[in-house]
Amino acid sequence: MDRLSAAARLMIVSDLDHTMVDHHDAENLSLLRFNALWEAHYRRDSLLVFSTGRSPTLYKQLRKEKPMLTPDITIMSVGTEITYGDAMVPDNGWVEVLNQKWDKKIVTEEASRFPELKLQSETEQRPHKVSFYVDKDKAQTVTQKLSEIFKNRGLDVKIIYSGGMDLDILPQGAGKGQALAYLLRKFKSEGKVPTNTLVCGDSGNDAELFSIPEVYGVMVSNAQEELLQWHAANAKNNPKITHATERCAAGIIQAIGHFKLGPSTSPRDIKDESDGEVKSIDLGHEVVKLYLFYERWRRAEIDNSEIYLSSLKANCCPSGFCVPPSGGEISLAEAINQFRKCYGDKQGKQFRVWVDRVLSTEIGPGTWLVKFHKWELSGEERACSIVSIIVRIKVI
Ligand code: GLC
Ligand code: MG
Numbered sequence: 001m002d003r004l005s006a007a008a009r010l011m012i013v014s015d016l017d018h019t020m021v022d023h024h025d026a027e028n029l030s031l032l033r034f035n036a037l038w039e040a041h042y043r044r045d046s047l048l049v050f051s052t053g054r055s056p057t058l059y060k061q062l063r064k065e066k067p068m069l070t071p072d073i074t075i076m077s078v079g080t081e082i083t084y085g086d087a088m089v090p091d092n093g094w095v096e097v098l099n100q101k102w103d104k105k106i107v108t109e110e111a112s113r114f115p116e117l118k119l120q121s122e123t124e125q126r127p128h129k130v131s132f133y134v135d136k137d138k139a140q141t142v143t144q145k146l147s148e149i150f151k152n153r154g155l156d157v158k159i160i161y162s163g164g165m166d167l168d169i170l171p172q173g174a175g176k177g178q179a180l181a182y183l184l185r186k187f188k189s190e191g192k193v194p195t196n197t198l199v200c201g202d203s204g205n206d207a208e209l210f211s212i213p214e215v216y217g218v219m220v221s222n223a224q225e226e227l228l229q230w231h232a233a234n235a236k237n238n239p240k241i242t243h244a245t246e247r248c249a250a251g252i253i254q255a256i257g258h259f260k261l262g263p264s265t266s267p268r269d270i271k272d273e274s275d276g277e278v279k280s281i282d283l284g285h286e287v288v289k290l291y292l293f294y295e296r297w298r299r300a301e302i303d304n305s306e307i308y309l310s311s312l313k314a315n316c317c318p319s320g321f322c323v324p325p326s327g328g329e330i331s332l333a334e335a336i337n338q339f340r341k342c343y344g345d346k347q348g349k350q351f352r353v354w355v356d357r358v359l360s361t362e363i364g365p366g367t368w369l370v371k372f373h374k375w376e377l378s379g380e381e382r383a384c385s386i387v388s389i390i391v392r393i394k395v396i
Pocket of ligand 1: 052053054055058078120124131132162166167168205
């Protein structure tokens with residue numbers, strides 16, 4: 001959270017399964033489009049928050065399977081665990097809030113009396129979350145009965161039904177919405193409330209996100225019945241909530257445009273960058289464009305033309321030059337020359353490149369250190385390298 005010295009321009013709080021991540025998109029194209037947009041135009045001054053029902057174990061598994069960016073804040077286990085940064089430093093203050101009127105032992109004991117409830121795997125049972133599977137037609141009755149029992153035993157719990165199969169029992173003060181409200185209170189106390197916040201979801205456990213005052217919200221096109229019903233009953237006339245016509249991450253990009261929250265064209269959707277004249281040097285955008293070119297070059301999606309290489313060299317750092325700190329002082333122009341050797345070697349093959357955590361720091365007048373993680377997916381193999389580039393921009 002301390003990464004930004006001022007309020008974030010945009011804070012995106014997104015669910016993962018079937019929202020940021022489309023499990024029906026084997027190529028992950030909409031996620032890759034979102035990634036390029038975020039790193040090119042938002043990473044520098046905005047905050048990315050993932051809010052998932054998954055436990056830390058299943059969240060880490062998903063990160064290994066899908067080309068996901070590193071969020072600034074990770075909220076897991078349906079708003080019961082908040083962590084910061086790549087190191088995932090836990091928010092212990094939040095744990096204290098959740099301990100109120102909560103007794104996991106009683107919750108497990110009472111719920112186990114219901115044969116309709118099937119306990120989820122051990123990894124998904126967390127200190128402030130007890131989770132089951134239950135059939136759609138039984139969910140409502142079980143929820144009512146359980147609520148009554150817990151009340152009589154002096155517990156204040158929240159029962160959430162998601163995805164037409166998952167039933168989570170949490171402390172009343174927990175949930176994705178309460179976790180976001182807690183974060184916003186924290187930002188307020190630091191005088192850093194994001195200028196805009198966009199929440200994104202598809203299922204029952206996301207409903208709470210849409211009831212937080214002031215936020216924009218997008219229900220992706222593939223949203224579940226339970227979320228659409230909640231919206232119809234509780235937020236139908238809220239103009240800040242939209243139901244996208246596009247699936248998952250594509251729906252998020254669509255909402256950024258719909259609410260005019262900032263740039264909403266992913267660099268992946270621009271086929272020919274050469275006509276765009278460079279207005280200002282945005283290093284994040286330059287890095288994204290460079291690696292997109294590299295991907296398309298190796299996939300032979302662009303012509304093997306010297307014109308492209310020279311325009312890339314000219315456009316990349318129009319008034320400066322780049323030198324990697326290690327690796328024998330290869331100038332960026334020279335590195336681009338080496339592209340010649342690998343033109344089309346990934347044609348017709350699965351090959352994608354994306355960058356994560358692109359951050360630039362001015363280390364001297366006109367001299368910038370740009371650091372990022374570069375990922376390559378080739379067939380089933382995924383590889384990451386940490387890249388540092390020094391860019392000297394000539395002051396004219
Ligand atoms: C994720 C979690 C599961 C939870 C569900 C709905 O799938 O792994 O435990 O029940 O989200 O919140
Ligand atoms: Mg979901």
